[in-house]
Amino acid sequence: MKNNVTRLILSKNFPCAMEPDFLERRVNAYYRNRVQNTWGGGHIMRGRVPDKSALLLSSNDYLFLANHPGIVKATSESLLEEGNGLLMSGVFLHAGSAQAKLEKKLAAFMHAEAGVLCQSGWCANTGLIQTIADERTPVYMDMLAHMSLWEGVRSAGATAVMFFHNDPGYLEKQVLKHGPGVIVVDSIYSTNGSICPLREIAEIAGEQGCILVVDESHSLGTHGDQGEGLVASMGLTDRVHFRTASLAKAFAGRAGFLVCSERFSEYFKCESHPAIFSSTLLPYEVAGIDATLDVIRKEGWRRDKLHVNAAYLRLHLDALGYNLNDSQSQIISLESGSEQQTIVLRDALEARGIFGSVFCAPATAKNRALIRFSIHSGLTQFDLDRIVQVCADIRDEVDLANWPSSRRKRSTPSTAHECSDSIMRDLAGVA
Known part of the structure; x- marks a missing residue:
């Protein structure tokens, strides 16, 4: 799997106490099952390092106040x-x-x-x-x-x-x-x-x-x-x-x-x-x-601008075929499905300067991983159009048409509870 994640490099600079077998098994399972087998030896949440031109949509600073x-x-x-x-x-x-x-x-x-x-x-x-x-x-x-x-x-x-x-x-x-x-x-x-x-x-x-x-x-x-x-x-x-x-x-x-x-x-x-x-x-x-x-x-204008920005992106990303899972707010997520597919999506976005937050188990149900965009009031119209254009350009690269969420978007309303029941079964293990 092509994977631009930052490699996990572990070093031992100081002596550590020997871990007993029951802990060693748990730690080994994490590095074997997730880091190596699923993430290709890197980390799903650590891809490229953003440069000054990158759009950072990973912060929950919705009103753009961190540096007020x-x-x-x-x-x-x-x-x-x-x-x-x-x-x-x-x-x-x-x-x-x-x-x-x-x-x-x-x-x-x-x-x-x-x-x-x-x-x-x-x-x-x-x-x-x-x-x-x-x-x-x-x-x-x-x-x-x-x-x-x-x-x-x-x-x-x-x-x-x-x-x-x-x-x-x-x-x-x-x-x-x-x-x-x-x-x-x-x-x-x-x-x-x-x-x-x-x-x-x-x-x-x-x-x-x-x-x-x-x-x-x-x-x-x-x-x-x-x-x-x-x-x-x-x-x-x-x-x-x-x-x-x-x-x-x-x-x-x-x-x-x-x-x-x-x-x-x-x-x-x-x-x-x-x-x-x-x-x-x-x-x-x-x-x-x-x-x-x-x-x-x-400064109520910050709320007004936030809602205008979020509505604009929801409208255009929905029109591009992304299933936004009933988002009605400043949180907009692209549910890519498996963790491997989410790494592909993350790499495609980051290669074009768009950085969101990766959500995967236990933050989501298994195989319902996603990239979350946290929209804020500091985004300009140029920024919004850039996000839309990137999401349009990468559809084939990330195989959008075959995401489980895309299939749900195309399905009839009668399947809604079947989807919810599937999520509930997945979440039973998460919770």
Whole structure:
């Protein structure tokens, strides 16, 4: 297989402890089955090194804020003035701290009573599920829900009950079968950019006495009049119990956030393992997020440009024959199928200066690997046309017509649940 991946070169500069057989077998299996047999001796996520002319579509900086001068200034001033601050768990913070004030400001932005800043979106999700579910609680998971939510179920010792992606009818059948529990969805799904039917899901949760958790990682900052997210913009804050978000997306920072009631926030800080056993955010991170929030609220043109850019690419890539799997957002994925085929796609794109993110198992089901484009507001019309032209030029080279996703695009609507059932079977091993 032609493969332009960066070769994995392993060297031993220092003596290491001898690995026991049970670990040696696992590590050897990875290098044999994935690195050598599947990736041709390289790494699926490390292809060419981009040059200055490359278009980088691998960053989740949707609003193009990572180098915003106002945010950089606030962050650097805080670092120079306070250094790294007090290094301790956030459970020790008092109400008057800068982080506590930012939690209130972010919660108000999302039309919520209270909020808790966490080290990451992963910590927010795993910590939340761990504190609201136990071994007696069925947790109803959209089959494309983020892996951090699945990990939360495992940590809680709860039972995960999958339902077909974005299928409220099937969810309701599962709840009627297994009883009230926790329903977990993403507002926008990270692998394919589809949007959750939140109104229908909230209605089922209310009728069946379930807790509803919505991960807004990919809609916070990008959706709503001021970027408040889909739940608030749709007027569903009184029907969604908990919202979480990674601030490593539109906020271009490094933190997670949970919105909830004031009463629950105190409970969470003292019961969530990630909250207790992780260090608090550093002062310059708090200052940067605070400044970012102000920019997101004021510079609405960034959201407008983001949505125009994403709509343009969705329209033209769909017309070229790519199956975008119901993307309705700034996340646009080309599902090439096998990991070997995804390397071919990656190499074809990168050879022409287009760099996306490779998603493969365990981030996707087996043989549903893809290249994800994260669209941002900094892309010009010239950039957009360049992406479209490259995707048009490589269709034969990457054998687009024979991708499984292309065959699904050509299939009749009656096969949709058969496809979902196939994904669910694949994901059973992933989850």
